[in-house]
Amino acid sequence: MEAAKAPAPPGPEGSIPSVARRLALYQRAGGIVTPLITALIAFLMGGIIVAATGHNPLTTYRDIFRGTGLQWLIPGVGNRSEAALNLQQTLIITTALTLTGLAVAFAFRCGLFNIGGQGQYFVGQYVAVVVGSSWAGLAGPAHILLAIVLAALAGAAWAGIAGFLKATVGAHEVISTIMLNWIAIWGGKWLFGLGGPLHSSSSSDAFNPVSSAIVEKAKLPVFWGDPVLQGLHIGFFIAIGCLVVYWVTLNRTTLGYEVRAVGFNPEAARYGGISVRRSYLLAMAISGTFAGLAGAVDMLGWEFQLATATIDASTIGFIGIAVALLGRNTAIGTFLGAVVFGALYTGTSTRNLTSSFDPKLASNLTLIIQGLVVLFIGADLLVLYVWQARKKLRLPQRPRQAA
């Protein structure tokens, strides 16, 4: 049993590996198979709950799958135009989830748990909607660029607060990012709510707690589908670009090397001459940049106006945690995780799910599956036990015999 642990150097508290060390081990432990198994078990358990409450899990999952539009990828099946419409929705959500997933993944690589993706996402949304709804005289591309860059910077600054506190006084980033989430939520409700300083200037919104609407020119162009029916906007390519940036930064730059080194072992990194504080600060700021971008592309791509009700309802930042964990903090994995959860999110939405199964039940089923995925992936020991037990049984014993 004991041998299933990582071969970590025994510290004063015994061999308790850091989060990053566990993740690194987990990374090696089972390729793409373990996340697949994890997801499968989660879906299976979700199905059991569906069955236990008197619904048919097979037809439920079939209808959810139909709502995702993923069948569009298989030519010649079903209603093509409806599938295309649904797939566009799925990919819109996938775009945002890829970015919020990266926000969690990048911090993870530095040994930090950025649970504040939601707040950073909101801050990005606030800045994007304010910039996008003012300066109507700006040229379209410049306006879009300005809104996106400022939103990304806002996300970076918001996460940077947590990074700064971690770097200077050692405040735990989980606590500070949770607090920052809620400050962003209430701050947004105040800013854009009735009587708030950024409440919509349009007289028709006098009694709606909403922001001003994005001007037409600042909306992201749609490249697939009908803009009126929420086609897929070019934010999708921003997300893909960020995946590349993520991979290159982590694997091909000094900064990425330092971030990973700190993630593996901060003490060793410090001994090796790496500024751990700088890495913490930068890792959080870069994470926040991704989340801020997510907020910007959602706002400029399809929301166009912020209602305080959506501040209560949005969970894009939180799903990013599940996305990053399922994708094991790799670029490709994060994208695939984003597709899975984007599909699930879209397939269970009121708009896309046409079934005898109530979409309200289905959206909660999404949460359950998400929770199970996070739970099982968090318990890497289960996975490690299955995948590495045999190999690891012998490895750590050898040095002991030698000594």
Next chain:
Amino acid sequence: MIEGTAPRMGERSQLLAAALTPRRIGQLGIVLGALAAWIAFPPVEARTVVWPIVVAVPALACGGFAISRGERRVGWGAIASGVIGGLLAYLATLSGTTHLESVFVWSALVATSFRYATPLVFAAMGGMFSERSGVVNIALEGMMLAGAFFGILGADKTGSWILGLVIAALAGGLFALVHAFFAIHLRADQIVGGTAINFLALGLTGYLFIQTYGDNGTPSSISAIPNIKLPGLQHVYFVGSAFGNLNLMIWLSFAVLILSYVLMFRTPAGLRIRSVGEHPRAADTVGISVYRVRYGAVVLSGMLAALGGAYLSIGFVHSFNQNMTEGRGFIALAALIFGRWRPFGAFGAALLFGFSSALAQRLQDYSQSAGTLFNALPYVLTLIAVAGVIGRSIPPAAIGRPYKKQ
């Protein structure tokens, strides 16, 4: 005569100097800062900002003195108190007296503060047990939500709020058991596990709520936790309307506070919990079962958080909505950290946060936006607390670290 008393004056001033340590002066500054705010509000209601300033400036001076003599924490506290008190007083003088008097009905504010604080107190006490034993519990939110739903479900199906509370505690304990199993036996990352529990609780309660009650919501005739009417107090000024008609759970929360304190700091069990949270290896060496203590503490934390949630649904609001806790579990966590993982500290923080919620609710009446912004206060204060501007909150040493038996 003057000559005769001179030596005595010297003695007295020595005595005075001994009593007026920099620390005491700093504390005096904190009180003065609060006083500066107080005189601008009903019933005193100074209508010019002069009087608050007259009081706030000495508060700042006391703070400066305390800092110069090395009492930094109290000193900065006094300065913060003076600045905030002065600002609040200034804001109060800006608004009309009718507004002030409609918002600041103190006895009603006290009663409402208790109502908002009680779920926080239960959850924060629960969180204290878990975190003091070394297991991070950011799943308080989920456990609270589970308590809120299963409490009302139990009260509805059995027709008894007592059984509702029992079922809520069992449900919360069950969620906590899952968290404990993953955190302790499987040595999963506790924050990841807690996040998962939060998602799971949100999904499961939402799913079962829709499945059971559909779009109609919970029925209005559910057995509710009764209020305790204190007959002798009803007509006593202030006390009557503040304490005369509080919910049973509010009184229970006071009991839970005292029991938690006694259990944690006056019994061997509490010592075990704390030792396991500070240095599990040492605790193991002297024969304490680290796993058993941690399981107990985490399950207890889930049950307490769930009771707080149940109060919310069957004691306070009398209905259930999806995600009805709305981050109260995280406020409880904030209260725990703000109160430095101590029972009375956490209780004080919960009261403060409850008061800010109560004030936010009353402010809605005349300025909705101000009321909304007020809701962010607990989180801002906690962020400041973890940042260590006014004395840092330092968590238990072994928090978040799984323990492996040797």
